[in-house]
Amino acid sequence: xxxxxxxxxxxxxxxxxxxxxxxxxxxxxxxxxxxxxxxxxxxxxxxxxxxxxxxxxxxxxxxxxxxxxxxxxxxxxxxxxxxxxxxxxxxxxxxxxxxxxxxxxxxxxxxxxxxxxxxxxxxxxxxxxxxxxxxxxxxxxxxxxxxxxxxxxxxxxxxxxxxxxxxxxxxxxxxxxxxxxxxxxxxxxxxxxxxxxxxxxxxxxxxxxxxxxxxxxxxxxxxxxxxxxxxxxxxxxxxxxxxxxxxxxxxxxxxxxxxxxxxxxxxxxxxxxxxxxxxxxxxxxxxxxxxxxxxxxxxxxxxxxxxxxxxxxxxxxxxxxxxxxxxxxxxxxxxxxxxxxxxxxxxxxxxxxxxxxxxxxxxxxxxxxxxxxxxxxxxxxxxxxxxxxxxxxxxxxxxxxxxxxxxxxxxxxxxxxxxxxxxxxxxxxxxxxxxxxxxxxxxxxxxxxxxxxxxxxxxxxxxxxxxxxxxxxxxxxxxxxxxxxxxxxxxxxxxxxxxxxxxxxxxxxxxxxxxxxxxx
Amino acid sequence: xxxxxxxxxxxxxxxxxxxxxxxxxxxxxxxxxxxxxxxxxxxxxxxxxxxxxxxxxxxxxxxxxxxxxxxxxxxxxxxxxxxxxxxxxxxxxxxxxxxxxxxxxxxxxxxxxxxxxxxxxxxxxxxxxxxxxxxxxxxxxxxxxxxxxxxxxxxxxxxxxxxxxxxxxxxxxxxxxxxxxxxxxxxxxxxxxxxxxxxxxxxxxxxxxxxxxxxxxxxxxxxxxxxxxxxxxxxxxxxxxxxxx
Numbered sequence: 001x002x003x004x005x006x007x008x009x010x011x012x013x014x015x016x017x018x019x020x021x022x023x024x025x026x027x028x029x030x031x032x033x034x035x036x037x038x039x040x041x042x043x044x045x046x047x048x049x050x051x052x053x054x055x056x057x058x059x060x061x062x063x064x065x066x067x068x069x070x071x072x073x074x075x076x077x078x079x080x081x082x083x084x085x086x087x088x089x090x091x092x093x094x095x096x097x098x099x100x101x102x103x104x105x106x107x108x109x110x111x112x113x114x115x116x117x118x119x120x121x122x123x124x125x126x127x128x129x130x131x132x133x134x135x136x137x138x139x140x141x142x143x144x145x146x147x148x149x150x151x152x153x154x155x156x157x158x159x160x161x162x163x164x165x166x167x168x169x170x171x172x173x174x175x176x177x178x179x180x181x182x183x184x185x186x187x188x189x190x191x192x193x194x195x196x197x198x199x200x201x202x203x204x205x206x207x208x209x210x211x212x213x214x215x216x217x218x219x220x221x222x223x224x225x226x227x228x229x230x231x232x233x234x235x236x237x238x239x240x241x242x243x244x245x246x247x248x249x250x251x252x253x254x255x256x257x258x259x260x261x262x263x264x265x266x267x268x269x270x271x272x273x274x275x276x277x278x279x280x281x282x283x284x285x286x287x288x289x290x291x292x293x294x295x296x297x298x299x300x301x302x303x304x305x306x307x308x309x310x311x312x313x314x315x316x317x318x319x320x321x322x323x324x325x326x327x328x329x330x331x332x333x334x335x336x337x338x339x340x341x342x343x344x345x346x347x348x349x350x351x352x353x354x355x356x357x358x359x360x361x362x363x364x365x366x367x368x369x370x371x372x373x374x375x376x377x378x379x380x381x382x383x384x385x386x387x388x389x390x391x392x393x394x395x396x397x398x399x400x401x402x403x404x405x406x407x408x409x410x411x412x413x414x415x416x417x418x419x420x421x422x423x424x425x426x427x428x429x430x431x432x433x434x435x436x437x438x439x440x441x442x443x444x445x446x447x448x449x450x451x452x453x454x455x456x457x458x459x460x461x462x463x464x465x466x467x468x469x470x471x472x473x474x475x476x477x478x479x480x481x482x483x484x485x486x487x488x489x490x491x492x493x494x495x496x497x498x499x500x501x502x503x504x505x506x507x508x509x510x511x512x513x514x515x516x517x518x519x520x
Numbered sequence: 521x522x523x524x525x526x527x528x529x530x531x532x533x534x535x536x537x538x539x540x541x542x543x544x545x546x547x548x549x550x551x552x553x554x555x556x557x558x559x560x561x562x563x564x565x566x567x568x569x570x571x572x573x574x575x576x577x578x579x580x581x582x583x584x585x586x587x588x589x590x591x592x593x594x595x596x597x598x599x600x601x602x603x604x605x606x607x608x609x610x611x612x613x614x615x616x617x618x619x620x621x622x623x624x625x626x627x628x629x630x631x632x633x634x635x636x637x638x639x640x641x642x643x644x645x646x647x648x649x650x651x652x653x654x655x656x657x658x659x660x661x662x663x664x665x666x667x668x669x670x671x672x673x674x675x676x677x678x679x680x681x682x683x684x685x686x687x688x689x690x691x692x693x694x695x696x697x698x699x700x701x702x703x704x705x706x707x708x709x710x711x712x713x714x715x716x717x718x719x720x721x722x723x724x725x726x727x728x729x730x731x732x733x734x735x736x737x738x739x740x741x742x743x744x745x746x747x748x749x750x751x752x753x754x755x756x757x758x759x760x761x762x763x764x765x
Contacts, residue, residue, distance in 0.1 A: 113745065130748070176745070189746070195736055235733060245628045245644045247605055247620040247729075251737055296739050299645050306645035308622065346744025444643055447740040477752065478744035 067385025
């Protein structure tokens with residue numbers, strides 16, 4: 001029996017969006033069922049009509065470090081967590097109708113970093129690794145060289161057009177990806193004044209936190225939510241919040257409390273630091289929000305329940321941001337980043353990276369359900385990928401975080417671990433480099449230990465446990481980005497322009513065209 | 521080359537872990553150093569005079585020494601205490617470990633590298649998932665008395681102490697405990713012992729904790745995005761974060 005599985009129970013808003021068919025066949029489907037499913041998908045593709053309206057709203061989703069292998073593994077894991085075999089599942093953003101590939105290199109690096117890649121997406125100009133919102137005439141870490149090299153971002157243009165704008169992230173709000181929407185800096189790490197070397201201070205460069213508070217394009221950011229409170233507070237225990245996790249929460253050495261300065265600038269705005277404050281925001285009657293929910297990065301989705309005063313999830317922040325931004329009838333631009341997919345991979349933890357990817361997909365689903373595809377362009381992409389692989393020949397439905405159980409010569413599952421040439425089992429997912437094998441060391445705890453490159457896995461180890469870290473070949477202090485292309489998924493006005501293989505900076509061109517040109 | 525035997529793999533794991541532990545948490549170092557089993561004892565030279573206790577039991581520093589029978593002092597570090605804060609400083613290596621107890625019992629953890637004026641932070645949520653670094657009592661007291669039995673009063677270098685005996689991490693041990701300070705002044709275990717050799721006063725303690733006022737903070741989670749940072753490279757080269765290559 002042909003089973004049409006809606007991978008996610010999307011509402012009518014989503015199905016009316018020019019999204020693709022979500023046909024998926026469970027194990028045991030007949031050839032006739034495959035053909036019928038294919039024909040239905042074909043019909044949907046044929047009937048797909050390019051939307052050439054003016055985009056009223058644009059939402060750009062960035063899965064930091066979310067390469068294609070991460071998308072595939074997260075898709076399978078999400079399905080398996082729902083009791084399916086997993087391979088047939090689709091993440092919410094995979095239902096968007098248009099897909100392209102993005103070339104991610106920086107102007108000075110084959111394998112890029114987030115600062116250069118996000119600058120390319122936000123300004124249309126590729127630049128060097130490590131620098132934000134300035135062109136590649138800039139020397140990293142040299143303030144004077146960056147002056148006059150500033151680039152105009154799509155967010156700034158949106159503000160000047162009278163739109164509302166928002167930035168939402170699970171990383172620090174001053175981290176490279178969110179910073180590239182609103183800041184200009186010759187060094188991504190100049191998140192507050194204490195990060196700028198004395199030799200570079202007073203030369204005309206402002207730290208990133210200060211740039212956020214005093215961002216003055218249009219009427220300023222309406223929504224800024226993420227972590228990074230430390231960069232806004234003085235290095236003085238007297239300024240610690242109830243959510244502080246360090247003896248001295250703030251880092252600023254200039255004595256300034258930028259959260260107080262923001263509240264002075266925007267007396268009608270809401271400054272919140274925890275779940276209760278977040279929940280209390282009425283988006284229909286709130287002018288703007290500054291939400292700094294953690295001293296540093298917000299927690300991984302796996303660990304969110306451990307936060308002292310509670311943190312909203314990425315999907316909760318996305319929903320609240322859209323509800324607030326759509327108060328502006330002119331339109332809005334929102335950038336949403338899942339910043340910790342990248343950190344999970346850097347730590348060599350597929351479990352952490354994939355669970356954050358699943359939550360990221362949930363945030364996209366929220367956006368798809370709460371906006372109109374006729375007037376809202378949604379783009380979902382990554383800034384770069386990681387050296388994360390899906391390998392071996394596991395049988396259908398094999399746990400994606402598990403060890404490889406293969407098929408026998410007849411094609412049926414053997415039910416037992418495949419053994420490598422060294423006589424030991426191996427996991428389906430793994431890393432080319434990084435800290436390598438570990439047990440019982442969840443997330444970033446791995447950085448407390450020396451690398452364990454090579455083969456350690458023995459039978460009986462629960463490789464699906466959050467404390468398990470996959471094996472790696474090359475020992476490095478952390479797992480690295482990779483230089484391969486990443487995917488772009490898009491729906492809404494002018495999303496059809498996103499096809500083929502494009503320079504990453506092309507994303508800016510599509511956003512600008514969709515919102516400015518609106519001609520057939 | 522791939523090692524094939526299970527024992528070889530286990531040994532490699534343990535060797536790697538042990539190498540790291542020796543270089544980090546002192547409580548873990550203590551477990552390793554005290555894990556020798558002989559029973560004879562000898563105080564190292566210079567530990568015979570009376571200790572001068574600190575005026576404020578909540579604000580002081582102490583010099584802590586590990587002495588091994590037949591080898592003498594094998595390791596030394598400085599202990600620093602403020603309310604809700606404790607730190608172990610390793611002056612010879614110019615770095616320190618700092619713990620901070622939050623309301624509700626969570627503990628945050630930092631490594632401070634004085635030579636480079638840097639502080640590396642752990643996320644408390646992540647740290648909470650690790651057992652030993654969260655053991656606030658053990659960090660602050662140098663030992664946990666859980667499972668030990670009070671054997672009565674004694675003196676350690678003129679200081680009144682209570683003597684506790686039992687097993688520490690599976691080996692017989694004796695702890696000389698200062699009720700006034702709420703910490704061990706002497707721990708005997710096997711052929712190895714831990715000794716508090718002198719105290720520093722509150723002023724020096726405040727100075728230690730304020731030393732990092734102009735240091736740059738870095739999260740462990742940020743290491744992956746900062747491979748080109750000269751500090752990270754140096755730390756890797758020195759084996760602080762990584763060694764072997």
